[in-house]
Amino acid sequence: MDKKTEIAARLEALRADYAARLPAEIARLRELVALALVPESQAAALQELGQKLHKLAGSAGSFGFPDLGKQAKKLELQVLDWVAAGTVDTGMLRVFSVAVTALGGELQIAPATSVALPPPATPSGAVSSLIYVLEDDPDVANELCITLRHFGHQVEHFGTIAAAEGEILRRPPDFMICDVMFIDEGRETPEAIARLQHQLPASVPVIFVSSRTDFDAYHAAVRAGAVGYFVKPLDIIRLVDCFENYLDRHRSTPYRVLIIDDDLALAEHYKLVLGGADIRAEVSNSPRDIFALLNDFHPELILLDINMPVCSGIELAQVIRLNQDWLRVPITYLSSEQDEQKRALAMGRAGDDFLSKPLSDLELVTAVSVRAARSRQLSDALDRDSLTGLLKHSRIKEQVDIELSRAQRTGEALSLVMLDLDHFKQINDSYGHPAGDKVIKAIAHLLRQRLRKMDAVGRYGGEEFVAVLPRCTRAEAHLLMEDIRKRFRDLTFTVDQKIFHVTLSAGVASFEPGIERAEQLLQEADAALYRAKSEGRNRVCSLRGADVAPV
Known part of the structure; x- marks a missing residue:
């Protein structure tokens, strides 16, 4: 089963499950209206009634019941007025009861719409065009x-x-x-x-x-x-x-979007729709897990429902903003809330944007793509070196920390490569700094082109670079860097009709039991690089295992 067919089948299963649950949901609404007619239970009944109508208004349209969603929104607004006023007219409540009894009537599910999928992604690894x-x-x-x-x-x-x-x-x-x-x-x-x-x-x-x-x-x-x-x-x-x-x-990596919503069925629907557009989404209905999710997933956009029990979306956004590490991640509220004052309050308290439920699959994909792209663009401006487009020194060190933590947790392989251009000062002295910049950009392009999407590469210093290779053994990293070394050695640079070549040296380190800190990996790779330099340059070395003689 291809990706498009699989996602369509899972979306249809979600729609069918939602339709099967609707009669019980509507029956509960009718029970709550009956309870609201009793003075002793009225306040609690109205509170739950408002919450359930709010959830129905936000989800029904996404699952193929747009008319039901519109009816639920009108009824929700009436309940909110009663709650705000603190009093309920019994006659109006009985009229309201008739409307709830008729809610759903003949449930007509709208035809499913499909989201256009992007072309098949290139397999991870070197991209060849x-x-x-x-x-x-x-x-x-x-x-x-x-x-x-x-x-x-x-x-x-x-x-x-x-x-x-x-x-x-x-x-x-x-x-x-x-x-x-x-x-x-x-x-x-x-x-x-x-x-x-x-x-x-x-x-x-x-x-x-x-x-x-x-x-x-x-x-x-x-x-x-x-x-x-x-x-x-x-x-x-x-x-x-x-x-x-x-x-x-x-050919950039998929956008990462974190969805926090107490309606897990609706959140899963959003996740599938975004997945169909090659956007990676994770879902949670537990605000308490927010920092673990952020640290593990590193989202580029957070979609946050406003009306959630225990901790509202507005409160959760403020909790996120209290942590300095996540100040730059944009938060978009996703809610059926129509009250302008409440929306303004939400935007004024830690939010960056607002999307109104229900929204079509196409609206969801477009809105998320635009916002995530902007987030990545701003992040790149802050995190990436202007000459090479590679991660800056501080950010590549953070990536080492992140991947080391993941390797320690999962037991998967992890390798780190530190490489340096040989005799780079002589290039600047002989051909000028613009020529040196060309060489720097050439190795940056080669690294980006030959490494996988999951890999991270950064400019560690002037002519020194670091590559972080998850799920890559020492032997695999050695072979990969040998390929890059040979390709770079064979590149021809021309300045004022003068032709020259440049070589590189690299040191490889890998995660082993006993390595607890990123600094240990960096030090081992640096020592392996020093060995490559001392043994004649233009080679790849490591401190453990047999090295391949340069060709």
């Missing part, structure tokens, strides 16, 4: 292809537009890099690519290269789906930078 290079200059084409292959991509070169056209339609690539003008053919690539884009099931992103800098060339490139435009002579590393940044935005 299919790239077509359309370039009639063999020297430029060769340099481009070699560099992209070193970064682990599949690359196919076409020396003419005519040769590429049929293949693009037969097997659309993930990305194209195209020269603007093919002189021998007397054709301009943007016009041909624009025409092909209309025939493809999905548009293919393109980077154009050319010696032209006029407006018409840029305009034609935009119409053909350009995400980048580079003027010859090419700065290959800058071009790869543009290419990799685009891919990073479109």
Whole structure:
């Protein structure tokens, strides 16, 4: 069973279970109205009646009963008025009783709607993209292809537009890099690519290269789906930078959303809907577990019901904000509350946004995607190094702590790699700091491209980096870093027509019994790196186990 079919089946099962429980829920509402007619039990009955109508108003629409949800909301507002006033007109209560008796009447479940699923996720591990290079200059084409292959991509070169056209339609690539003008053919690539884009099931992103800098060339490139435009002579590393940044935005890890709601059935519905859109959600109805959930899950967005027993959503939001570690995580209230003053109060007390129940599956996915994307963008601005896009020193150390705690708890493998660029000062001295920045960005791209989504990589110092590899043994980490070392060694850098290469050294450490603190792992990796440097550089070493001789 594929993902889409499985989620649809689970959603349908939730809807069926909800429909089966409705008669008993409505019967309880009628019992509460009868109790409210008795002075001695009126206050407690109205309190429970309001809570149950509130929950029904918020959930019925999501499970296929929108009319029932609207009726329940009207009745809830009436109950709230009575509770606020402290008095109830017996005649009005009897009219209310008739309305509750009719509640649900002929329950008509609305047809299920499906949420569009994203394309199948790329399996964890190195991401390899299919790239077509359309370039009639063999020297430029060769340099481009070699560099992209070193970064682990599949690359196919076409020396003419005519040769590429049929293949693009037969097997659309993930990305194209195209020269603007093919002189021998007397054709301009943007016009041909624009025409092909209309025939493809999905548009293919393109980077154009050319010696032209006029407006018409840029305009034609935009119409053909350009995400980048580079003027010859090419700065290959800058071009790869543009290419990799685009891919990073479109292959990022799923957003993480924590849903806190006392209605677990509704929360599970939300979780399934978000999962169908490749958004990872966790659900809880226990405010007391909030800090354990936050520490374990690290959400990028919290969806919080306002009206919950024991601890309201507003109170829980304030509890979260008292902990300095979670000040940056946005909190969005999710409630059927319509009272403007109560909504304003909620927003004024630790909340960042408000979504009204009921909301459609499409509204839920769109609202969560937009808010989680913004949260990640702000987090990245604070946590990531501006030159490389990798985690800053403090954040990568936090990741070591997080993953070490997880490994200690689960017993799963964990490896840590510390790597350093060899003779980096000489590069800056010989070719200038801009050249050094190119080298730094190149190794950052290579690390991001060759590591898995679950891995974390950070810039630990000027030319020093740390990679945290969960569920990765020492031997696996060693082989992975050997692959990265060789690929980086073979990259060609050019400055003022001067060509040079750079190597790296790396030290590997792994979680073992007796390692209790992140600092111990970092110290072992650092010592292994020192060994690699002292043994001649351009190698990967560890303090335990046999090292592989560099090739």
